Amino acid sequence: MGRLFVLHLEGKIYSCKHCRTHLALSEDIVSKSFHSRHGKAYLFSKVVNVSMGEKEDRQMMTGMHTVVDIFCVGCGSIVGWKYESAHEKSQKYKEGKSVLERFKLSGPDGSNYWVNSHDSHIGGSDADDV
Amino acid sequence: MGGVEDEEPALKRLKLSSIGLVALSNVSSLKEPVGGSSSGFMARPLSSPEGDKQVIGSRGLIKREEFVRIISKALYSLGYRKSGEHLEEESGIPLHTSAVNLLMQQILDGNWDESVASLHKIGLEDESIVRSASFLILEQKYFELLDGEKVMEALKTLRTEIAPLCTNSSRIHELTSCVVSPSPRRNTVRVGSRSKLLEELQKLLPPTIMIPEKRLEHLVEQALISQRESCPFHNSLDKEISLYSDHHCGKDQIPSRTSQILEAHDDEVWFVQFSHNGKYLASASNDRSAIIWEVDVNGGLSVKHRLSGHQRPVSSVSWSPNDQELLTCGVEESIRRWDVSTGKCLQIYERTGAGLVSCAWFPTGKYILSGISDKSICMWELDGKEVESWKGQKTLKISDLEITGDGEEIISICKDNAVLLLNRETKDERFIEEYQTITSFSSSKDNRFLLVNLLNQEIHLWNIEGDPKLVGKYKGHSRTRFIVRSCFGGLKQGFIASGSEDSQVYIWHRSSEKLIEVLSGHSGAVNCVSWNPANPHMLASASDDRTIRIWGLNCMKVMHQNAHTNGIHYCNGGNLDEAKLIFN
Numbered sequence: 001m002g003r004l005f006v007l008h009l010e011g012k013i014y015s016c017k018h019c020r021t022h023l024a025l026s027e028d029i030v031s032k033s034f035h036s037r038h039g040k041a042y043l044f045s046k047v048v049n050v051s052m053g054e055k056e057d058r059q060m061m062t063g064m065h066t067v068v069d070i071f072c073v074g075c076g077s078i079v080g081w082k083y084e085s086a087h088e089k090s091q092k093y094k095e096g097k098s099v100l101e102r103f104k105l106s107g108p109d110g111s112n113y114w115v116n117s118h119d120s121h122i123g124g125s126d127a128d129d130v
Numbered sequence: 131m132g133g134v135e136d137e138e139p140a141l142k143r144l145k146l147s148s149i150g151l152v153a154l155s156n157v158s159s160l161k162e163p164v165g166g167s168s169s170g171f172m173a174r175p176l177s178s179p180e181g182d183k184q185v186i187g188s189r190g191l192i193k194r195e196e197f198v199r200i201i202s203k204a205l206y207s208l209g210y211r212k213s214g215e216h217l218e219e220e221s222g223i224p225l226h227t228s229a230v231n232l233l234m235q236q237i238l239d240g241n242w243d244e245s246v247a248s249l250h251k252i253g254l255e256d257e258s259i260v261r262s263a264s265f266l267i268l269e270q271k272y273f274e275l276l277d278g279e280k281v282m283e284a285l286k287t288l289r290t291e292i293a294p295l296c297t298n299s300s301r302i303h304e305l306t307s308c309v310v311s312p313s314p315r316r317n318t319v320r321v322g323s324r325s326k327l328l329e330e331l332q333k334l335l336p337p338t339i340m341i342p343e344k345r346l347e348h349l350v351e352q353a354l355i356s357q358r359e360s361c362p363f364h365n366s367l368d369k370e371i372s373l374y375s376d377h378h379c380g381k382d383q384i385p386s387r388t389s390q391i392l393e394a395h396d397d398e399v400w401f402v403q404f405s406h407n408g409k410y411l412a413s414a415s416n417d418r419s420a421i422i423w424e425v426d427v428n429g430g431l432s433v434k435h436r437l438s439g440h441q442r443p444v445s446s447v448s449w450s451p452n453d454q455e456l457l458t459c460g461v462e463e464s465i466r467r468w469d470v471s472t473g474k475c476l477q478i479y480e481r482t483g484a485g486l487v488s489c490a491w492f493p494t495g496k497y498i499l500s501g502i503s504d505k506s507i508c509m510w511e512l513d514g515k516e517v518e519s520w521k522g523q524k525t526l527k528i529s530d531l532e533i534t535g536d537g538e539e540i541i542s543i544c545k546d547n548a549v550l551l552l553n554r555e556t557k558d559e560r561f562i563e564e565y566q567t568i569t570s571f572s573s574s575k576d577n578r579f580l581l582v583n584l585l586n587q588e589i590h591l592w593n594i595e596g597d598p599k600l601v602g603k604y605k606g607h608s609r610t611r612f613i614v615r616s617c618f619g620g621l622k623q624g625f626i627a628s629g630s631e632d633s634q635v636y637i638w639h640r641s642s643e644k645l646i647e648v649l650s651g652h653s654g655a656v657n658c659v660s661w662n663p664a665n666p667h668m669l670a671s672a673s674d675d676r677t678i679r680i681w682g683l684n685c686m687k688v689m690h691q692n693a694h695t696n697g698i699h700y701c702n703g704g705n706l707d708e709a710k711l712i713f714n
Contacts, residue, residue, distance in 0.1 A: 002612030002631070002657045002674050003400045003416070003445060003461075005569045005585070007546055008527050048546075048567070051610035073611040 007048045012108035021049050021074030040102040047098040049073045063088040079104045198223045204346035242271035265297045270327045362639040365621045365666050385669040388651050389682035399672035401446045401658045405453040408664025414444035420458040435473030451495045459489040488531035501525035534577040562598045574618045606645045607636040619661020629656035635671045
C-alpha cells in the first residue's frame with residue numbers, strides 16, 4: 001500500500017470510525033435529513049479522502065439518480081455515496097454532493113452512531129428523504 | 131517590383147547583385163517573404179520544363195518566383211557566386227531589381243545622396259520605412275564625414291537632412307554628442323561599416339525587395355523542427371535528422387524494456403530520483419531507509435550506500451546542486467544530509483514540536499529549505515542554523531517543495547487545490563489554481579514548467595513564466611488512494627512519465643499529449659518515476675512491490691552472471707547482481 005494521500009482538515013471534523021481518516025467538516029453539511037438502509041445519513045457539499053466506485057443508476061425514494069459509492073482511502077470501507085446526476089429537476093441540487101452514513105462516522109465530539117434497527121429502512125437500495 | 135523600369139542588360143545587373151550579396155554578412159531573419167509583383171523583373175527564361183508555371187509543388191503553395199529567388203540568395207550566401215548568377219540568368223528571375231542593385235552599389239560606393247534618392251524608386255509603399263531607411267543611410271554619411279574630420283558638413287547633414295526625418299529624436303541627441311565626444315563613433319573601416327549598413331537595411335526593407343539572409347536555411351530548419359516535434363517517439367540526438375527523408379522515430383527510442391530490477395529495500399519504495407549528472411539514483415522507502423545506487427559505465431546499477439537512521443518512513447530525497455550530498459526527509463519527522471561518497475550523515479535538521487514534511491536545496495548548495503507540518507517553510511544553513519522562515523499558509527502536511535534555479539521563487543502546495551510561487555526577496559505570491567485537489571508536482575529542468583498531479587487522475591502541465599498558463603493535460607493512468615508522482619524526461623524533456631496504481635508506468639509525448647507507452651512489469655502500485663537527465667534512454671520506477679525497475683531500450687539485451695552455473699542468462703525480471711548491457 002503506497003504512501004496514502006490524505007488531506008488534514010481543521011475545524012469540526014467527521015472522520016472514518018475505523019481508521020480516523022478525516023472525511024468532512026461540520027460546516028459543509030447541507031442536510032441531516034437523509035437516510036440509508038443503516039439509518040441516518042448526512043448530505044455534505046464537500047468530502048475529502050475518499051475514492052469512488054463505478055457509476056450506477058439507483059432508484060431512491062426521491063427518484064432515479066446516477067451515483068457512485070465512496071470509500072475511505074485509509075481503510076477502504078464504504079462510507080456513503082456521491083450524486084453524479086439527478087434525473088428529476090427538483091433533485092438537481094444534490095449533484096456533486098456526497099452522502100456519508102452516520103454510523104460509519106466518528107463525529108466532531110468523538111461520538112459514534114451505531115446501526116439502529118428501528119431507524120434502518122427495509123429494502124435493497126439506499127434511499128434519501130429530504 | 132513596384133512598377134520599376136528595367137532596361138539594364140541581365141548580366142550587368144547580375145554582377146551587381148552578386149557583389150552586393152557577397153558584401154552582406156550572414157544575418158538571419160524570421161520574416162516570411164510575401165508575394166510581390168514581378169513586373170519589375172526582366173523575365174527571359176531559357177527553355178525550362180517548369181517555365182510557364184506560376185506555382186510549383188504538389189499543393190500549389192510555392193510561388194515559383196519566390197522559390198527561385200530564395201535559392202539564388204542561398205547560393206550567393208554559400209559563396210557559390212557563379213551558380214547564383216547562372217540561376218538568375220537561366221531562370222530569368224533576378225534576385226533583385228536593377229533599382230535595388232543600384233541602391234546597394236551606391237551604398238557600397240558611399241554615394242549617399244544618390245542612394246537616398248534611389249530609396250524612392252525601389253517600390254516602397256510605406257513612407258515610414260522610407261524615412262527609417264533614409265535615416266540609416268544619412269547616419270552613415272554623418273559618421274563618415276566625422277571620420278574624415280569634416281565636422282561642419284557633418285553638422286549640416288545632421289541639421290538639414292537627418293533632423294527633418296523626425297524618426298528618432300533620442301538618436302539625434304546621441305549623434306550630436308558624437309561631435310563633442312568621438313567615442314561612440316562607428317568603426318572607421320568604411321567598407322565594413324557600409325556592408326553593416328546593408329545588413330541593417332535588409333532587416334528594415336520588406337522581404338519582397340531584399341530577401342532576408344539565410345532564408346532558405348531558416349525554412350529548412352523550420353521543416354526539420356516541425357517534423358521532430360510532431361514525431362511522438364523522438365528521443366535521439368538531432369544529428370540523426372536528415373534532409374534526405376522525412377523524419378520518423380520508432381517506439382524503440384523509448385525506454386520500454388526492464389533492463390534491471392533493484393531489490394534492496396525491505397518495504398514499499400515511495401520515491402526515486404536520479405542525480406543531476408545521471409551517475410547516481412537515490413531511492414526512499416517505507417522501510418525507513420534510503421539507498422544511493424551507482425550507475426556504472428554500462429548502465430548497470432548497484433548499491434553504493436544504504437542510508438539508515440530515520441525513525442519514520444522516508445518520503446522524499448533531494449540531490450545537492452553538485453550531486454555530492456543528498457537530503458532525505460522522514461514523514462513528518464526530520465531531514466538528514468548525507469555525504470554521497472562516504473554515506474555518512476552530516477547533519478540532522480528538526481523542529482521541536484513540529485515535523486518536517488519536504489526538502490529542497492538552495493541553488494548555491496549553501497542552504498536547504500523545508501516545509502514544516504505547521505504549514506510554514508523554513509531555510510537553514512548547512513550547519514543547522516535557521517536563517518529564514520515564511521509563516522502562514524505556505525505548505526501542507528503532504529507537499530512537494532522546490533526552488534527555482536535562480537533562487538528567486540519557492541514552490542509549494544499551499545492549499546488543497548493551489549500551488550504557491552513565493553518570491554523569496556519581495557515576498558510576492560503567485561498561484562497556480564486548479565479545480566481539483568493537487569497531490570504532487572515536479573518542475574522542469576529549466577524551471578519554466580510545472581507538472582501538477584491531480585486527485586482526478588489527470589496531470590496538468592503549467593507554464594509558470596509570468597502569469598501561470600495551463601498548457602497540457604495527460605490522462606490514462608490510475609490514482610485513487612496514494613501519492614503517485616510524475617516527471618519530465620527524455621531528449622530535451624520531450625516526454626512525461628508517471629507512476630500508476632495499476633502497477634504500470636505511463637509515458638506521454640509532451641507536446642502532443644498522446645499516451646505513447648504503458649510499461650508493465652511491477653506487481654504493485656508504481657509510486658514514483660525518474661528519467662535519467664544524462665541518458666534519455668534510462669528510466670527508473672519505484673513500486674509497492676519493493677523493487678525499483680530500470681527501463682532501457684528494447685534493442686538492449688540485459689544479462690547477469692549466474693553464480694551457480696557460471697552461465698549468462700537473459701533477464702526476464704529476475705534478481706540481477708551484475709548487469710552488462712549488450713547492444714544488438
